[in-house]
Amino acid sequence: MGAIMTIYEKNYEEIKTRPYLLKKLNEFDKNSLKNRLCDIHSADTHEGIKALHIGTDRRSYRLNSSYYPAKEAQAWAGQYDFKDLKAYISMYGLGSGTFTRALIERMRPEDFIYIYEPSAQLFLYILENYDISDILRDSRVYIGVETINDYEFHAVLRDNIDWLNVHYQVLCMHPFYDEIFPESYKTFLLGLKENNIRALINRNTTALFGTMTVTNTIHNFKYIKETNVDLDFQEDFSALDIPAVIVAAGPSLNKNIEYLKQAKGKAAIFVVDRALDYVLNHGIEPDFIVTIDSSKPIEYFSQRTDLTIPLFCTISSSIPVMDAHKGRKILFANKGFESYIYYDLKKEVSILNPGGCVATGAFSICAGLGFKTIILMGQDLAFSNDKTTHASGIQGDGEDLKKVFKIVEGIDGKPVETRHDWYSYLVWFQDAIKVLPDVTVIDATEGGARIAGTRIMTLKDAIAAYCTKEVDCRSIVDNKKPTFDEEDIIRIRQILQEAVENLKEIREGGDRARECCVKLSKEAQDGTIGSRSSQAFVNEISEINETIMKYPAYKFVDNDISVVSIQNLSNIYKLTGDQRADQITTYLKAEKIYEAIAASADKIWPQLEGVLADF
Amino acid sequence: MRRQIAIEAKKTIMTAVEAIEEVTLLFYQQKTKEGYNKLEAVLTDISQVIDLLYALKKEELYRTNEMLEVLKAAMAALEKKDLILLSDILNYELKDRFERVLEII
Secondary structure, three states: OOOOOOHHHHHHHHHOOOHHHHHHHHHOOHHHOOOOOOEEEEEOOOOOOOEEEEEOOOOEEEOOOOOOHHHHHHHHHOOOOOOOOOOEEEEEOOOOOHHHHHHHOOOOOOOEEEEEEOOHHHHHHHHHHOOOHHHHHOOOEEEEEOOOOOOHHHHHHHHHOOOOOHHHOEEEEOOOHHHHOHHHHHHHHHHHHHHHHHHHHHHHHHHHHHHHHHHHHHHHHHHHHHOEEHHHHHHHHHOOOOOEEEEOOOOOHHHHHHHHHHHEOOEEEEEEHHHHHHHHHOOOOOOEEEOOOOOOOHHHOOOOOOOOOOEEEOOOOOHHHHHHOOOOEEEOOOOOHHHHHHHHOOOOOOOOOOOOOHHHHHHHHHHHHOOOEEEEEOOOOOOOOOOOOOOOOOOOOOHHHOOOOEEEEEOOOOEEEEOHHHHHHHHHHHHHHHOOOOOEEEEOOOOOEOOOOOEEOOHHHHHHHHOOOOOOHHHHHHOOOOOOOHHHHHHHHHHHHHHHHHHHHHHHHHHHHHHHHHHHHHHHHHOOOOOHHHHHHHHHHHHHHHHHHOOOOHHHHHHHOHHHHHHHHOOOOOOOOOHHHHHHHHHHHHHHHHHHHHHHHHHHHHHHHHHHHHO | OHHHHHHHHHHHHHHHHHHHHHHHHHHHOOOHHHHHHHHHHHHHHHHHHHHHHHHHOOHHHHOHHHHHHHHHHHHHHHHOOOHHHHHHHHHHHHHHHHHHHHHHO
């Protein structure tokens, strides 16, 4: 007969299915408790479930009914009705799990809940005393515990909340948690708000740059034969005991640029596109340039026409930048149509999260290449005292980009003003540093916002301490063959030819699906949805979707029609409750989207066919 | 006269039971302000029920003294601002007693 498991063992068994939480729980230092409580105990109730009692230095709280905790929780959960297409619920506070359980009972299979528990002390107590194995087992549940794995909070939000569902999130709070953990609750709400803003900005960016991404990718395909991918160099750089220096264009760059010369040949120097000419004008040739922005004007890159410094870029990077650059291009963050080419040819590509800007992209590259020490310079992420945005000698941003979003701590502990996008990058850096415990990140900016998790040093001291071994980065790159050989190029040509044919099929599929939507709109108006003929149209649309969306070339179309998609999908999660009205709206919107799909495919296939001449 | 008081008591008990359910649900759902807005009317209904039952006498049947003690416990919870305990007492102590009286009145 098997031994009966303790409550902790039951819970722990389920935590094993959450490897990251498990790892962090095992590493957790119980002496580092934040949001400390004076007392935690449980008391019997009229039900089988105990009531949780906690005490702070201000007062005591009974977190559950002393009569029937489960009934209380069900009454509480009854105010939440999940009617929209897919609910994303953010819940502040796990408590004993009783309220969470009542909420989960109301969730549908497609819904998702993120539970943020601010007290690691309480979470550990709950694991010992309350069976929450059912909650831990539920794949719709994500749990973040402050100081254990809370930094995943931002990543989970980013991955699950986008512009489609940003307005339909559900926010719940465990009773009393706002009183017990007021500062933590404020931070939690701020995190949600910032993610909502990010989602809407991403929507606007996607709409703005969707078509440009496609145009750039097709134009830049001609360079792919002579490129490498970042992972081609991972073995080379991870074996070297040298630091990476990332040079950004912040105002503080003026203070210490001259010291960078001492790092040349003893570190891998990565410079962001905006800072390139400034660095070159100071007589320093960096080892790598990094660019991401698909709309980067040439004047924000370089005035030089003979640049051969290796360039980390994406296939959709700015056309003027890619054309002006004459050296080796190293692709990273491949996630569009081109990722299929690498997949087909069994070439490994990194799945970096480049963050939202070129500096975060550079950091991701350096982490991916295996650098164990990363030195940041020019990474102010804040306005200077005189409200400048970039180093003197680098074109700054206009007045419209000088709105202060927040006051944050500076590297000297004094407050500094930051902008909305810089603040999101600051959070990104801090989260990224937390998931790279083996990497030492030195902030040698000597100004700007404090980036938690970094060691603050002057650049002079950082170079003296870490730049002690010789390295010739250029020869590493020059001696590396491009990713693709001649046989690969032949296959790439075939892939592009297939893509041209697939786009023609996508065009035809889009046209047919649009016609089906027209007929379904009519059936919806006549109230005959569900009839045999309407079902036949629905089935035909499903088949078309299944066919066209599995083509890698569909990624071109998806990007190209971003504006139309956004306009027509923005309320797709919201149901009015009037089935007929919802059906009519759905089919009218779908008609517009399929029309756009057909037009886009018809526009793109000749452009792609034109690229074949380069192969 | 007695019959009229009994009819009035029955009607008031039904109103009170409904009101208790409504206000306790608000408190369980942490809708404190809305709950407080309705609480005075609920307490008035409860007081009226007890007064009417007292008028009918038959303490051993209606256990009106017990109801008064329960009401005192509810007020103590209210004074401590323990709205969940208040709701539990109203729901599981007082409402249950009212519903029992409804069956026998």
